Amino acid sequence: MWTICRKELADHFSSIRFLILFCLILMVALVSTYMAATSVREALEGMFKPSHVFLLLFTAPGKFFSLVQFIAFFGPLLGIIMGFDAINRERQHRTLAKLVSQPIFRDAVINGKFLAGVITVSIAVSSLILLLTGMGLLTVGVVPGQEEIGRLVVYLIVSIAYVSFWLGLAILFSILFRSLATSVLASVALWIFFSFFIGFASDLVADALKPVRNSRDTEQIVANRRVADAASLASPAVLYSQATSTILDPYRRTRSNLVLTGMMERLSLERFRNPLPLDQSILVVWPYLTSLLALTLVCFGLSYVIFMRQEIRSV
Amino acid sequence: MPAIIQTEGLTRQYGRQTAVDGLSLEINEQEIFGFLGPNGAGKTTTILMLLGLTEPTGGRARVLGVDPAHDPLQIKRQVGYLPENVGFYDDLTGRENLRYMARLNQLPESKAREQIETALATVGLNGEGDKLVGAYSRGMRQRLGIAELLIKEPKLLILDEPTLGLDPDGTNKMLDLIVSLSRDRGITVMLSSHQLEQVQRICSRVGIMIKGRLVALGSVEELAKRKLGDDAGPNLEEIYMRYFKET
Ligand SMILES: Nc1ncnc2c1ncn2[C@@H]1O[C@H](COP(=O)(O)OP(=O)(O)OP(=O)(O)O)[C@@H](O)[C@H]1O
Ligand SMILES: [Mg+2]
Numbered sequence: 001m002w003t004i005c006r007k008e009l010a011d012h013f014s015s016i017r018f019l020i021l022f023c024l025i026l027m028v029a030l031v032s033t034y035m036a037a038t039s040v041r042e043a044l045e046g047m048f049k050p051s052h053v054f055l056l057l058f059t060a061p062g063k064f065f066s067l068v069q070f071i072a073f074f075g076p077l078l079g080i081i082m083g084f085d086a087i088n089r090e091r092q093h094r095t096l097a098k099l100v101s102q103p104i105f106r107d108a109v110i111n112g113k114f115l116a117g118v119i120t121v122s123i124a125v126s127s128l129i130l131l132l133t134g135m136g137l138l139t140v141g142v143v144p145g146q147e148e149i150g151r152l153v154v155y156l157i158v159s160i161a162y163v164s165f166w167l168g169l170a171i172l173f174s175i176l177f178r179s180l181a182t183s184v185l186a187s188v189a190l191w192i193f194f195s196f197f198i199g200f201a202s203d204l205v206a207d208a209l210k211p212v213r214n215s216r217d218t219e220q221i222v223a224n225r226r227v228a229d230a231a232s233l234a235s236p237a238v239l240y241s242q243a244t245s246t247i248l249d250p251y252r253r254t255r256s257n258l259v260l261t262g263m264m265e266r267l268s269l270e271r272f273r274n275p276l277p278l279d280q281s282i283l284v285v286w287p288y289l290t291s292l293l294a295l296t297l298v299c300f301g302l303s304y305v306i307f308m309r310q311e312i313r314s315v
Numbered sequence: 316m317p318a319i320i321q322t323e324g325l326t327r328q329y330g331r332q333t334a335v336d337g338l339s340l341e342i343n344e345q346e347i348f349g350f351l352g353p354n355g356a357g358k359t360t361t362i363l364m365l366l367g368l369t370e371p372t373g374g375r376a377r378v379l380g381v382d383p384a385h386d387p388l389q390i391k392r393q394v395g396y397l398p399e400n401v402g403f404y405d406d407l408t409g410r411e412n413l414r415y416m417a418r419l420n421q422l423p424e425s426k427a428r429e430q431i432e433t434a435l436a437t438v439g440l441n442g443e444g445d446k447l448v449g450a451y452s453r454g455m456r457q458r459l460g461i462a463e464l465l466i467k468e469p470k471l472l473i474l475d476e477p478t479l480g481l482d483p484d485g486t487n488k489m490l491d492l493i494v495s496l497s498r499d500r501g502i503t504v505m506l507s508s509h510q511l512e513q514v515q516r517i518c519s520r521v522g523i524m525i526k527g528r529l530v531a532l533g534s535v536e537e538l539a540k541r542k543l544g545d546d547a548g549p550n551l552e553e554i555y556m557r558y559f560k561e562t
Contacts, residue, residue: 003418094402098463101366101398102419103391312368313359 004112037139054144083170168299202231243288326373336527349518350507395464399475405449434462454485474506515551
């Protein structure tokens with residue numbers, strides 16, 4: 001298994017598409033953090049420094065979007081790009097029959113590939129965050145406190161779990177579909193659905209289950225919203241964004257943003273509130289993290305079962 | 316001496332179709348066994364069962380004294396299998412492909428290096444080892460495929476259509492290579508092929524499979540006597556056509 005893992009790692013880091021995507025993410029991340037950093041610095045001028053300023057680097061929207069939003073958006077692509085051709089590429093190049101006729105367990109093939117993907121993701125995401133932290137230190141000049149570092153670490157773990165989910169899904173499709181194009185399309189389709197249309201879909205589900213007959217009946221509306229919220233949690237993208245916003249924004253208690261507030265407004269409001277301590281935040285995030293991991297495991301388990309039973313022919 | 320490969324009533328069904336039907340076969344040490352049959356006869360399926368890559372639906376098999384359904388790793392450690400239309404990692408060189416296979420076979424690094432060089436020399440690719448496999452010709456790829464099997468010093472080679480798509484010269488080189496491996500290293504060889512003339516030239520015994528059933532088994536001379544009469548010369552082509560028409 002380690003042999004396969006090692007080869008796959010080498011493949012990932014020398015593959016051009018991975019490098020391109022990583023550079024792209026890195027570039028955008030640097031720019032958006034820089035913009036966030038400048039706006040944070042301006043906002044802080046002559047002001048008493050509120051707590052958790054450092055995390056603002058990641059959550060404050062620069063000109064367009066915050067870094068967290070950006071990673072939530074592009075992370076899945078990273079996973080998909082590493083996984084979508086894991087098995088069917090070996091099939092197409094007719095190396096799979098050869099591989100499984102070596103003295104290794106068949107599951108070593110898929111374990112090794114998945115592990116290599118997770119390691120690559122971990123390295124990529126961690127180095128990204130480290131780089132950005134360093135840049136934030138230089139431009140804003142605030143040093144993150146222990147708690148903030150703790151939060152970043154949790155954020156890192158959740159992000160790796162999230163990208164791993166997409167990796168697992170892409171590997172599953174690479175087993176199910178013989179053609180590379182089909183498997184990448186299937187993964188991207190699911191990604192688009194979960195990221196963009198889930199709100200729409202959960203509204204549909206909610207309207208079907210708890211229709212709002214009377215638009216003045218608040219109870220009905222609340223019930224409807226509850227179902228919609230629950231349904232949207234089926235999407236790993238929603239799980240992820242909820243988890244990360246809780247962990248990175250200590251002032252968030254509830255998970256849904258009822259009122260949109262500007263950054264300054266929030267900063268001033270925060271003086272009258274106490275931040276949620278880290279362990280409490282982790283407690284809030286825990287179910288999301290476990291759900292994400294469970295989803296990843298489901299994908300992986302399915303891949304495993306299907307792959308073990310699949311006929312290996314060179315044609 | 317126990318047979319290298321031994322099957323009893325080996326059967327594989329796909330739904331209602333029987334791909335391999337009650338195959339009983341013995342292949343002895345140092346033999347070159349030719350496995351013949353038209354397309355879809357069940358040759359590849361048989362080979363997959365011998366390696367434990369497909370579960371039989373009936374019957375038993377023993378390869379090197381081991382049941383492939385129970386301990387496929389033990390068999391894969393000692394058997395070199397060349398799939399039909401073998402593929403390689405085209406973005407790696409020939410040597411790197413071999414090194415990967417050596418690692419998968421858990422050869423120690425120094426031993427692997429040694430084996431890789433010997434294997435490349437044996438198949439006549441030592442000058443080409445550092446070229447990307449993507450730039451190899453069909454004949455070179457096929458020889459690299461054999462080199463990959465040799466690095467684990469196999470006792471048995473199972474070659475699925477090793478001469479498929481080779482030109483006459485390449486075919487001859489491949490056949491000479493197989494014969495020399497069998498003669499010099501005492502490796503047992505089982506090969507499937509459609510090129511009867513070549514099979515007749517190098518194989519000590521042949522088996523003919525048609526629609527999943529083994530219809531003939533023996534040396535070409537024996538089969539010629541049985542099928543074509545006493546004074547007919549040993550012509551595998553003719554024997555094959557007789558069996559083919561009968562079923
Ligand atoms: N996965 C499968 N599902 C259903 N039928 C299959 C499957 N694999 C093989 N078969 C059937 O089993 C039969 C034997 O196939 P096999 O590949 O063993 O033939 P072969 O002798 O190797 O043929 P060829 O000379 O073309 O390589 C064929 O009729 C094929 O249709
Ligand atoms: Mg075949």
